[in-house]
Amino acid sequence: MKFKYVGKSIPRPDAVNKATGKVRFLDDIRIPGMLHAAFLRPEYAHAKILSIDTSGAETMPGVRKVVTGKDISFRYGDNIMDRIPLAINKVRYIGEPVAAVVAETLHQARQAVKKIKAEYEPLPVYVDARDALKEGAALIHEESGEFDHLPGLEPVAGTNIANRYVLEKGDVEKGFGEADVILEGEFNYPFGSCAALEPHGSVAWFHEDGSIETWSSSICPFIVREDLARVYGLPISKVRVHIPEVGGCFGYKSDVTIEQTVAYVASFVPGHPVKWVATRKEDLLSTLIGHGIRTIMKIGAKKDGTLTAMKTTLLHSTGAAVDTGIHVLIASTHNSTGAYEFPNCYLEGISVYTNTPPVGAYRGYGHQESQFATERMMDLLARKLEMDPFELREKNYLGPGKFTSLGEKLWKTNGDVKKCAGIVREIVFSKPKAVNEDDKYYYGRGFAALMKSPKGAPFSSKGCYLKFNVDGSVTINMGGAEVGQGLRTVVSQVAAEVLKIAPERISVYTEIDTQFSPWEWQTIGSMFTIQGGRAVIRAAEKAIDKLKGIASQALRVDVDMLEYGGDYIFLRSDPSVRVSVPDVARGYTYDDGVTIGEVVQTTADARLPRYSNPDKKGMGTMGVTYTFGAQACEIRIEKETGKIFIDHFVSCFDVGRVINPKQIRGQVAGGVMMAIGATLYEELKFKEDGKAVNPHFSKYGFPTIKEAPGKQTIEFVETPGEIGPFGARGIGEHPVIGVAPSILNAIYDATGIDFYDIPITEDKMKKALAEKKD
Amino acid sequence: MSQRVTFTVNGYERTVELEGWERLIDVLRETLSLTGTKRGCDDASCGACVVVIDGEAKKSCVYPAKKIDGKEVLTIEGMADGMTLHPIQQALIDSGAVQCGYCIPGIVMELYALFNKKPDASEEEVVDALSLHLCRCTGYEAILEGALLARERMAAASVK
Numbered sequence: 001m002k003f004k005y006v007g008k009s010i011p012r013p014d015a016v017n018k019a020t021g022k023v024r025f026l027d028d029i030r031i032p033g034m035l036h037a038a039f040l041r042p043e044y045a046h047a048k049i050l051s052i053d054t055s056g057a058e059t060m061p062g063v064r065k066v067v068t069g070k071d072i073s074f075r076y077g078d079n080i081m082d083r084i085p086l087a088i089n090k091v092r093y094i095g096e097p098v099a100a101v102v103a104e105t106l107h108q109a110r111q112a113v114k115k116i117k118a119e120y121e122p123l124p125v126y127v128d129a130r131d132a133l134k135e136g137a138a139l140i141h142e143e144s145g146e147f148d149h150l151p152g153l154e155p156v157a158g159t160n161i162a163n164r165y166v167l168e169k170g171d172v173e174k175g176f177g178e179a180d181v182i183l184e185g186e187f188n189y190p191f192g193s194c195a196a197l198e199p200h201g202s203v204a205w206f207h208e209d210g211s212i213e214t215w216s217s218s219i220c221p222f223i224v225r226e227d228l229a230r231v232y233g234l235p236i237s238k239v240r241v242h243i244p245e246v247g248g249c250f251g252y253k254s255d256v257t258i259e260q261t262v263a264y265v266a267s268f269v270p271g272h273p274v275k276w277v278a279t280r281k282e283d284l285l286s287t288l289i290g291h292g293i294r295t296i297m298k299i300g301a302k303k304d305g306t307l308t309a310m311k312t313t314l315l316h317s318t319g320a321a322v323d324t325g326i327h328v329l330i331a332s333t334h335n336s337t338g339a340y341e342f343p344n345c346y347l348e349g350i351s352v353y354t355n356t357p358p359v360g361a362y363r364g365y366g367h368q369e370s371q372f373a374t375e376r377m378m379d380l381l382a383r384k385l386e387m388d389p390f391e392l393r394e395k396n397y398l399g400p401g402k403f404t405s406l407g408e409k410l411w412k413t414n415g416d417v418k419k420c421a422g423i424v425r426e427i428v429f430s431k432p433k434a435v436n437e438d439d440k441y442y443y444g445r446g447f448a449a450l451m452k453s454p455k456g457a458p459f460s461s462k463g464c465y466l467k468f469n470v471d472g473s474v475t476i477n478m479g480g481a482e483v484g485q486g487l488r489t490v491v492s493q494v495a496a497e498v499l500k501i502a503p504e505r506i507s508v509y510t511e512i513d514t515q516f517s518p519w520e521w522q523t524i525g526s527m528f529t530i531q532g533g534r535a536v537i538r539a540a541e542k543a544i545d546k547l548k549g550i551a552s553q554a555l556r557v558d559v560d561m562l563e564y565g566g567d568y569i570f571l572r573s574d575p576s577v578r579v580s581v582p583d584v585a586r587g588y589t590y591d592d593g594v595t596i597g598e599v600v601q602t603t604a605d606a607r608l609p610r611y612s613n614p615d616k617k618g619m620g621t622m623g624v625t626y627t628f629g630a631q632a633c634e635i636r637i638e639k640e641t642g643k644i645f646i647d648h649f650v651s652c653f654d655v656g657r658v659i660n661p662k663q664i665r666g667q668v669a670g671g672v673m674m675a676i677g678a679t680l681y682e683e684l685k686f687k688e689d690g691k692a693v694n695p696h697f698s699k700y701g702f703p704t705i706k707e708a709p710g711k712q713t714i715e716f717v718e719t720p721g722e723i724g725p726f727g728a729r730g731i732g733e734h735p736v737i738g739v740a741p742s743i744l745n746a747i748y749d750a751t752g753i754d755f756y757d758i759p760i761t762e763d764k765m766k767k768a769l770a771e772k773k774d
Numbered sequence: 775m776s777q778r779v780t781f782t783v784n785g786y787e788r789t790v791e792l793e794g795w796e797r798l799i800d801v802l803r804e805t806l807s808l809t810g811t812k813r814g815c816d817d818a819s820c821g822a823c824v825v826v827i828d829g830e831a832k833k834s835c836v837y838p839a840k841k842i843d844g845k846e847v848l849t850i851e852g853m854a855d856g857m858t859l860h861p862i863q864q865a866l867i868d869s870g871a872v873q874c875g876y877c878i879p880g881i882v883m884e885l886y887a888l889f890n891k892k893p894d895a896s897e898e899e900v901v902d903a904l905s906l907h908l909c910r911c912t913g914y915e916a917i918l919e920g921a922l923l924a925r926e927r928m929a930a931a932s933v934k
Contacts, residue, residue: 016863028809666873670909696817
């Protein structure tokens with residue numbers, strides 16, 4: 001298939017306005033009469049609130065209102081309604097909002113917050129799921145079990161277990177019975193933050209006419225809209241949500257979180273827009289954090305390397321509200337098989353309430369946490385079997401005709417992990433290592449394969465409004481949030497290809513506004529190109545049909561005799577008989593002014609085929625849009641300091657179709673860097689009492705350019721998929737999945753030291769090297 | 775105690791009243807509505823707020839506003855010449871360094887200060903300057919590529 005626009009590095013339509021600093025992010029919004037909010041956060045991570053004295057704050061300059069949670073009568077949550085906008089009778093994590101001040105300026109609001117006096121009675125604190133699960137542990141939510149939730153979720157009342165997901169495939173005990181070798185391991189992927197450069201924030205405005213208008217740096221405008229309407233008893237149409245430019249997301253700006261808090265506070269000053277933007281400390285502790293997943297894994301294999309069974313238990317320290325984290329763990333659990341077929345599985349994921357900030361989506365959505373275990377286990381198993389780790393993997397890769405843990409049969413169009421693994425292996429491992437160590441360094445190489453399922457919902461869809469203008473240019477409006485991933489470019493390229501006009505003639509939407517934008521579930525799960533691209537194709541094809549229909553009247557021929565060529569609609573047998581697209585874009589006007597036909601504007605949407613809820617065994621379908629890949633690295637470990645240098649990082653994914661080579665490389669390079677951060681540097685740490693150790697960028701471990709790999713090699717296989725535009729599959733999250741295991745496998749290769757948890761900081765590596773010597 | 779400072783921003787003289795607590799970023803963003811300068815952290819470690827003060831790249835989030843009196847400030851809003859972008863802006867676009875775009879204004883200003891002081895800055899010096907800026911999107915490779923491309927183009931055209 002020859003493409004004119006797909007597969008080319010078309011420039012981003014939004015790049016210029018970003019480079020001049022003129023695009024409008026949330027904090028850049030200025031509205032006449034706008035007030036500002038600031039929040040009091042608790043001194044304890046788990047405590048009863050005995051009293052809150054707001055009198056000192058109320059008389060501070062510029063203060064319009066001080067709000068506490070005492071009168072709150074609603075809960076919210078997208079999956080399980082365990083969230084409240086402000087603490088009511090107790091606090092459950094250190095970043096929780098306890099009280100708010102609304103003032104004329106942000107400075108005034110912050111000064112006044114300091115005058116609020118709150119008294120607490122401390123309660124036992126659980127930072128780790130293992131402690132919160134102990135017999136007799138205090139309950140973090142006494143009412144757990146009574147919260148409304150989506151079907152299929154199973155909170156265990158009277159415990160801190162917020163949900164237990166179990167997937168059973170085949171007969172796991174029989175599988176272990178058939179095994180010659182059984183291997184067990186425990187791995188931990190600690191808390192981290194998506195840490196987009198733009199902190200999360202929201203503006204909420206309760207209008208006097210009863211409607212609500214909000215702005216948020218969110219990727220879920222339609223969910224925010226529906227949830228605000230539910231809480232305030234309004235028709236959904238009376239809530240308007242705007243999404244300005246979003247300065248990076250990586251997961252944590254999804255679902256409904258801070259928007260309900262800001263709206264609740266704004267509801268006390270109707271008629272005034274109220275803005276709140278997180279400080280970095282608040283962004284790290286009071287929005288959503290990531291990971292916190294411990295994976296306990298058991299694998300059975302025959303002598304020849306055939307995998308017979310897998311049992312995993314995932315313990316998730318999901319934080320003080322599990323709403324947004326619950327599906328992260330479900331995805332982590334059923335994807336813990338990685339890129340391999342296990343005929344027998346018992347996979348269990350336990351979401352546990354802890355006194356830490358709520359965990360939510362983080363680029364990778366649970367995959368990197370459990371597949372960190374899987375890919376370390378494959379290397380460990382190969383060692384136990386005395387087998388080549390590539391051969392062991394090769395024997396068990398998923399592929400056409402094989403079944404995932406969910407029982408979903410894979411097609412050829414799901415991509416080729418063997419091919420990806422082969423390419424990566426050739427680049428990194430085709431020659432023996434030049435040197436194992438020298439005076440200064442140990443050298444190592446490591447590999448990991450990976451698989452990612454989509455994350456959707458049965459009703460998940462993405463809409464597209466497409467409009468032909470009277471000069472033949474096209475305007476496209478969609479509901480997908482541009483967070484930097486480059487979806488606007490993808491939309492223009494896909495539309496250009498179908499409509500046969502240059503991308504420069506296609507204008508793609510900038511901000512989202514639920515008043516004008518077509519409905520979209522939410523922009524998550526690396527699915528915009530797949531679903532959104534398909535919606536663009538469907539809308540474009542409808543528009544071509546309309547253009548042809550009008551042209552058939554204008555040219556007085558049957559519609560099936562016509563061809564569409566971008567600029568003209570013409571008679572197939574004689575292209576000189578034609579009418580221009582501008583002449584039919586608003587209907588066709590005869591010389592006497594009489595006009596026939598309709599304005600050429602269309603709508604379409606696209607959902608994943610047969611996406612289902614899990615059945616009683618935890619199985620179902622994910623709409624069959626898996627993406628496979630493989631990653632490997634060449635590292636150097638400085639003997640004296642323990643510092644790890646990633647000299648070369650290699651990634652290969654079967655993305656089905658590369659739409660924009662420059663953009664896709666940027667996605668992968670950035671994803672790899674983000675996961676190198678998690679593997680070697682980053683951790684959001686909490687003390688035993690639940691207080692944060694390092695909630696600032698200077699202490700968090702965010703990697704700089706100096707920690708970037710010496711070189712990244714990024715390759716793609718293009719086995720076209722069935723669903724996405726021109727065969728494209730998702731790629732946004734995948735680059736983070738194989739990074740930690742490939743680096744830890746390389747560390748073993750270099751030093752003979754096995755690590756089971758991350759990050760492998762310089763100190764940790766240095767200590768391990770010293771212990772090994774002793 | 776209110777205080778008055780007069781300084782130039784992007785070539786125009788501005789006078790603002792201060793209460794005393796303000797940092798330069800507060801004056802730029804809130805008083806002068808120059809919102810291209812970004813706030814990304816609260817401890818001067820992300821570089822999104824970098825502006826150029828008397829030729830030096832400075833973090834405006836920690837720069838006391840009262841010290842700005844008599845100084846010359848350049849922000850991202852002063853970089854393009856009408857419809858023509860500064861070569862640093864154009865190079866970062868061309869290299870694919872612009873994803874979410876939030877870190878870009880600070881990086882443009884950092885590189886502007888560097889290349890004006892040292893048009894032939896070495897790759898190591900460019901990396902040192904860029905290491906003061908955090909980016910979550912790109913993995914830094916396109917940013918470095920763009921910075922080196924800007925250096926090359928500016929040298930070829932003798933642009934300041």
